[in-house]
Amino acid sequence: MAQKYLFFSDGRFRDRAIGEIRSLFGASECRLDRSVRSDRFFAMDMDAPPQAALDTFARRQPILTYNMVPVVAELPYQDNGNSALAAALSSVLHTDRSFRLEAINIVSSSGENANSIETNTGRILETMGFRADLDTPQDFVYVVLFQKRIFIGLLSSGMKLNYRIDYFRHGANSGARKLKRAEFKLREALEYFNIDASRASLALDIGAAPGGWTAEISALGGRVIAVDNALLAYGSIKSRPLIVLASPDRAKETSDTIAQSSPGSAVTVVEDPDSVPGGFSVLHIRRRAQEIDAPLLAKFGRPDLLLVDANVEPETSAQLASRFADMLNNAATLILTVKLVDDNVDKHVKAVTKGIEGKYGGIMLKKLPHNRSELTLFARRL
Numbered sequence: 552m553a554q555k556y557l558f559f560s561d562g563r564f565r566d567r568a569i570g571e572i573r574s575l576f577g578a579s580e581c582r583l584d585r586s587v588r589s590d591r592f593f594a595m596d597m598d599a600p601p602q603a604a605l606d607t608f609a610r611r612q613p614i615l616t617y618n619m620v621p622v623v624a625e626l627p628y629q630d631n632g633n634s635a636l637a638a639a640l641s642s643v644l645h646t647d648r649s650f651r652l653e654a655i656n657i658v659s660s661s662g663e664n665a666n667s668i669e670t671n672t673g674r675i676l677e678t679m680g681f682r683a684d685l686d687t688p689q690d691f692v693y694v695v696l697f698q699k700r701i702f703i704g705l706l707s708s709g710m711k712l713n714y715r716i717d718y719f720r721h722g723a724n725s726g727a728r729k730l731k732r733a734e735f736k737l738r739e740a741l742e743y744f745n746i747d748a749s750r751a752s753l754a755l756d757i758g759a760a761p762g763g764w765t766a767e768i769s770a771l772g773g774r775v776i777a778v779d780n781a782l783l784a785y786g787s788i789k790s791r792p793l794i795v796l797a798s799p800d801r802a803k804e805t806s807d808t809i810a811q812s813s814p815g816s817a818v819t820v821v822e823d824p825d826s827v828p829g830g831f832s833v834l835h836i837r838r839r840a841q842e843i844d845a846p847l848l849a850k851f852g853r854p855d856l857l858l859v860d861a862n863v864e865p866e867t868s869a870q871l872a873s874r875f876a877d878m879l880n881n882a883a884t885l886i887l888t889v890k891l892v893d894d895n896v897d898k899h900v901k902a903v904t905k906g907i908e909g910k911y912g913g914i915m916l917k918k919l920p921h922n923r924s925e926l927t928l929f930a931r932r933l
């Protein structure tokens with residue numbers, strides 16, 4: 552019996568994502584449903600037993616596809632149809648298992664949006680005896696609106712897939728500070744690759760300006776050495792002491808510019824590496840990464856987290872990661888952005904993987920929602 556699956560991906564990479572799924576499951580197994588294609592998902596009919604397919608998907612972690620959801624029911628879309636929707640959901644949910652409902656509203660013909668569908672339908676389900684649990688649900692149920700159809704998808708938490716499908720709404724700017732794309736990108740990497748950044752005692756952030764990643768890591772409690780020739784937005788970094796190490800010929804210009812651009816931001820500029828106070832929270836070394844050598848870095852400690860978000864070719868990022876590997880703690884974590892400088896995703900993936908081979912293992916790559924034309928690589932220092 553054929554089963555319909557929705558696959559979620561970034562529209563820019565959809566055709567490649569389709570190719571990726573075909574090569575994962577076998578081209579003859581996957582029949583693309585051409586009537587269901589949006590910027591955020593596509594549908595395939597497949598004959599494979601759902602559990603086996605899901606296991607394969609989870610193990611192989613495809614790079615360009617965010618998630619895979621089996622469609623367990625389909626109904627026509629009606630305005631104000633929360634009761635009809637709740638009735639359909641009640642036939643796929645179980646009263647003895649907790650659920651979390653997530654909706655994606657592709658075409659909003661009424662005033663309804665994904666949030667109101669989740670709230671209103673979730674409430675009706677609770678009055679019917681179903682138990683909502685937003686944090687540790689046993690089942691994830693999805694309501695995907697597409698043109699005049701509603702697809703209902705269901706995943707159980709045991710399937711160990713990343714359950715969020717509405718990545719762009721997740722964590723929307725609701726916190727105290729408005730996050731920039733770079734910061735979302737780092738948060739997504741930490742979450743997807745299961746990295747506890749608060750356990751990193753020292754992070755090395757290569758290509759750090761204007762400082763989004765540095766601000767994020769230091770807000771999580773990590774100390775950071777930021778490396779960039781450009782200045783950071785020091786005012787957005789809250790941890791102190793914040794030290795900038797600039798070469799003697801640029802120290803005055805650095806101080807003057809910071810005083811003008813980030814007045815009152817309590818930044819200390821030093822010229823001599825030996826004058827950097829041991830207890831810094833953030834140290835910005837105003838140099839290119841290639842100018843940092845092991846003796847200089849050793850003065851400040853051995854990082855256990857290396858971040859590379861420099862806007863350079865994938866080969867160069869890999870070279871930088873390799874170069875710093877020997878200066879890191881054992882089993883240090885690497886998060887590196889692979890800039891897709893052209894369309895040839897496979898070529899760049901190969902180049903960067905080959906470039907760090909021997910220095911890092913456990914390599915995984917993912918197109919994260921806030922990656923534009925880039926991928927994020929995770930690895931551990933060998």
Ligand SMILES: C[S@@+](CC[C@H](N)C(=O)[O-])C[C@H]1O[C@@H](n2cnc3c(N)ncnc32)[C@H](O)[C@@H]1O
Nearest residue numbers: 733758759760761762763764839840860861862
């Ligand atoms: C995309 S930005 C990084 C954004 C940063 N992660 C954030 O969250 O704000 C890329 C940065 O890489 C820096 N960069 C490029 N080549 C570099 C190199 N060889 N060494 C150090 N930084 C470099 C650029 O100066 C630029 O500031």
